[in-house]
Structures are given as C-alpha cells and as structure tokens.
C-alpha cells in the first residue's frame with residue numbers, strides 16, 4: 001500500500017467538477033461524481049491538456065484542448081486524439097477528508 005495524502009475536505013469539492021491537486025511533483029485531477037471521488041493524472045497523454053479543467057459528464061471527462069475523453073474511474077482513454085491511458089489513483093474519504101494514495 002502507498003501513502004495516503006490528504007488533499008482537502010470532501011464538502012469543499014463541488015460535484016460534477018474537477019480540481020487539480022499537486023502531489024509530490026505530479027499533477028493529479030480529482031473529480032467528485034455524485035459524492036464519489038476519483039483521481040487520475042491531470043495531464044492528457046495527447047499534448048498535455050489539463051483534464052481537471054475539462055468538462056465532466058458522468059464519469060467521463062473531455063480534454064479541454066482537443067477533445068479526447070477519459071474514464072475518470074479507470075484512466076482509460078475512450079476517444080482520440082489521445083492514444084494512451086492516464087494513471088489512476090485510489091481515493092479514500094476518512095472523517096470528511098479526501099485522501100489520495102500515492103505509490
């Protein structure tokens with residue numbers, strides 16, 4: 001198991017939106033989907049768009065630069081022009097605090 005890093009209070013992270021958090025040199029996109037939190041790399045594998053700034057539709061985020069889509073639950077790429085998945089991270093909510101697990 002990796003280390004759990006607190007990134008914020010669950011009540012402060014709006015539903016249906018992404019938030020960029022910076023953890024030990026990596027940029028991670030945290031999403032609140034109906035009260036469930038998911039975390040993937042913030043950097044699109046196509047040309048570096050910030051996925052936390054993309055539009056979230058259910059559990060799918062669209063890259064704001066060229067429209068690639070990723071599943072925020074798995075990091076899987078669903079639509080080009082991105083060809084590679086992004087990393088995903090486990091998220092836990094403990095005592096109202098959101099924590100991301102870093103390997």
Ligand code: FES
Pocket residue numbers: 044045046047048049063064065066067068080081082
């Ligand atoms: S940078 Fe994300 S689709 Fe191009």
